[in-house]
Amino acid sequence: xxxxxxxxxxxxxxxxxxxxxxxxxxxxxxxxxxxxxxxxxxxxxxxxxxxxxxxxxxxxxxxxxxxxxxxxxxxxxxxxxxxxxxxxxxxxxxxxxxxxxxxxxxxxxxxxxxxxxxxxxxxxxxxxxxxxxxxx
Numbered sequence: 358x359x360x361x362x363x364x365x366x367x368x369x370x371x372x373x374x375x376x377x378x379x380x381x382x383x384x385x386x387x388x389x390x391x392x393x394x395x396x397x398x399x400x401x402x403x404x405x406x407x408x409x410x411x412x413x414x415x416x417x418x419x420x421x422x423x424x425x426x427x428x429x430x431x432x433x434x435x436x437x438x439x440x441x442x443x444x445x446x447x448x449x450x451x452x453x454x455x456x457x458x459x460x461x462x463x464x465x466x467x468x469x470x471x472x473x474x475x476x477x478x479x480x481x482x483x484x485x486x487x488x489x490x491x492x493x
Contacts, residue, residue, distance in 0.1 A: 373401035
């Protein structure tokens with residue numbers, strides 16, 4: 358029997374939701390975070406950002422694909438994370454290693470970039486370690 362797409366697997370949704378709760382507990386400046394599948398479907402989210410038709414999921418997966426293509430073209434290896442900075446905060450998106458999932462986290466201006474990168478790395482590592490065995 359064929360497995361459903363990753364965004365429809367309840368164990369994946371639950372583990373990603375747990376990872377996002379841990380991320381929020383470690384960074385009070387996190388305002389919104391989402392884990393999306395490579396094809397742009399929401400898997401889990403936390404925060405109060407109102408999405409319009411899942412557009413953030415689409416944009417996240419598209420940006421990840423672009424980052425992956427640029428790093429391949431430049432022969433720099435795999436794209437670890439993408440950082441967007443504004444005057445009011447940062448957005449960090451990061452591939453969940455070895456899985457067709459991407460974490461996108463939005464932090465307000467009270468968080469340092471270094472701390473946000475560290476926290477998203479921990480979140481993605483937690484998700485990867487706990488999901489690898491459950492996804493074939």
